[in-house]
Amino acid sequence: MTYVFQSQIDSVLTDLAGVCREVETLVRDATEALLTARADIAERVIDADGGIDAARQNVEDAALEILSLQAPVATNLRIIVAALAIVTDLDRMGDLAVHVAKIARLRTPVVAVPDVVRPIIEQMAEVAEKMVALTARVIDDRDLALAEDLREHDDVMDELRRETFQRVLAGEWSGGVEAAVDMALLSRYYERIADHAVAVADRVHFIVTGENPA
Amino acid sequence: MTYVFQSQIDSVLTDLAGVCREVETLVRDATEALLTARADIAERVIDADGGIDAARQNVEDAALEILSLQAPVATNLRIIVAALAIVTDLDRMGDLAVHVAKIARLRTPVVAVPDVVRPIIEQMAEVAEKMVALTARVIDDRDLALAEDLREHDDVMDELRRETFQRVLAGEWSGGVEAAVDMALLSRYYERIADHAVAVADRVHFIVTGENPA
Numbered sequence: 001m002t003y004v005f006q007s008q009i010d011s012v013l014t015d016l017a018g019v020c021r022e023v024e025t026l027v028r029d030a031t032e033a034l035l036t037a038r039a040d041i042a043e044r045v046i047d048a049d050g051g052i053d054a055a056r057q058n059v060e061d062a063a064l065e066i067l068s069l070q071a072p073v074a075t076n077l078r079i080i081v082a083a084l085a086i087v088t089d090l091d092r093m094g095d096l097a098v099h100v101a102k103i104a105r106l107r108t109p110v111v112a113v114p115d116v117v118r119p120i121i122e123q124m125a126e127v128a129e130k131m132v133a134l135t136a137r138v139i140d141d142r143d144l145a146l147a148e149d150l151r152e153h154d155d156v157m158d159e160l161r162r163e164t165f166q167r168v169l170a171g172e173w174s175g176g177v178e179a180a181v182d183m184a185l186l187s188r189y190y191e192r193i194a195d196h197a198v199a200v201a202d203r204v205h206f207i208v209t210g211e212n213p214a
Numbered sequence: 215m216t217y218v219f220q221s222q223i224d225s226v227l228t229d230l231a232g233v234c235r236e237v238e239t240l241v242r243d244a245t246e247a248l249l250t251a252r253a254d255i256a257e258r259v260i261d262a263d264g265g266i267d268a269a270r271q272n273v274e275d276a277a278l279e280i281l282s283l284q285a286p287v288a289t290n291l292r293i294i295v296a297a298l299a300i301v302t303d304l305d306r307m308g309d310l311a312v313h314v315a316k317i318a319r320l321r322t323p324v325v326a327v328p329d330v331v332r333p334i335i336e337q338m339a340e341v342a343e344k345m346v347a348l349t350a351r352v353i354d355d356r357d358l359a360l361a362e363d364l365r366e367h368d369d370v371m372d373e374l375r376r377e378t379f380q381r382v383l384a385g386e387w388s389g390g391v392e393a394a395v396d397m398a399l400l401s402r403y404y405e406r407i408a409d410h411a412v413a414v415a416d417r418v419h420f421i422v423t424g425e426n427p428a
Contacts, residue, residue: 071285181398
């Protein structure tokens with residue numbers, strides 16, 4: 001493995017961390033659009049997703065080229081195989097941010113989130129954004145302790161999703177059927193962003209150790 | 215590439231078609247549990263998903279071994295790279311069938327689906343099951359015409375999801391908030407199964423042509 005080849009492989013991971021930071025921006029902007037009913041910000045998220053798709057294609061092309069020309073083994077092979085999985089997760093996270101933005105856009109000029117669940121949704125959004133930011137660092141530093149932290153954040157996310165459902169399905173819910181459906185889907189979207197963040201961290205664990213986390 | 219190596223690569227695709235047929239059974243059983251409120255069938259689906267996870271691990275191990283020992287190129291390389299993506303999609307489809315089964319289990323002995331939307335949900339389930347069955351054939355036969363058919367089924371699915379939402383959010387909805395939320399999530403799960411089927415077909419297109427479908 002020459003120096004040039006090695007730097008090509010390392011740059012795949014650097015590119016992925018960059019895509020992850022783009023996803024972080026999408027999640028943050030989608031949340032802002034949601035909580036402020038800003039259609040212009042929602043549109044920006046929806047349009048920006050094409051950039052993530054293109055980045056996915058670039059990573060897949062680079063991975064295929066490296067596999068066919070260099071036949072990497074050991075850690076380098078794991079990086080390429082993991083990169084193919086990671087870029088799919090990142091692409092889905094971007095799609096989920098777009099789904100959040102579309103709910104925001106659908107309800108403007110009204111804010112889609114009723115006041116009674118706003119604090120929970122804000123927390124879900126905050127945890128999701130933080131997890132995506134951590135994921136970029138996990139990729140950059142191959143930091144398995146940080147990858148483990150992500151699981152704890154994911155538990156918090158699952159608990160917040162349960163709380164959202166309890167609130168929506170409680171007898172005193174006054175938000176109506178439409179808002180109930182919106183909140184069920186929104187909490188699902190944020191929870192799935194968190195799941196994909198954990199999946200990416202698991203792939204980094206695999207790169208470093210050669211094993212999937214228990 | 216020796217005969218032994220080639221048969222090892224071909225068996226990856228055969229294994230994937232087998233996993234896809236297991237997913238088809240999960241989707242069918244989950245739907246039956248849903249429409250009949252049979253907790254025992256729901257449990258069977260939830261337990262069987264572990265088998266899909268194991269199959270995913272097998273395919274990933276085989277793919278890594280082939281990549282590191284044989285350094286495949288051209289079509290063989292595309293098969294292995296596509297297989298890694300396909301098995302992830304199949305795994306997710308299994309998870310989504312489990313989500314359907316969990317809604318069924320949560321509402322037993324009551325049938326989770328209100329009569330007024332039962333025909334639409336039945337159609338979504340039917341389209342999803344058919345698409346998963348077609349996907350197994352697309353993998354087995356690398357049949358791109360069939361892969362193209364899947365897109366048409368997916369359009370039907372999207373339309374059915376819109377109809378479900380219209381029904382649930384219409385003024386005359388009498389199913390209550392809980393059933394509305396269940397139907398929103400259910401229709402999302404079936405739609406996502408369909409999306410993954412299309413994604414798998416796209417990967418088969420990539421194997422055969424070396425290009426992603428337009």
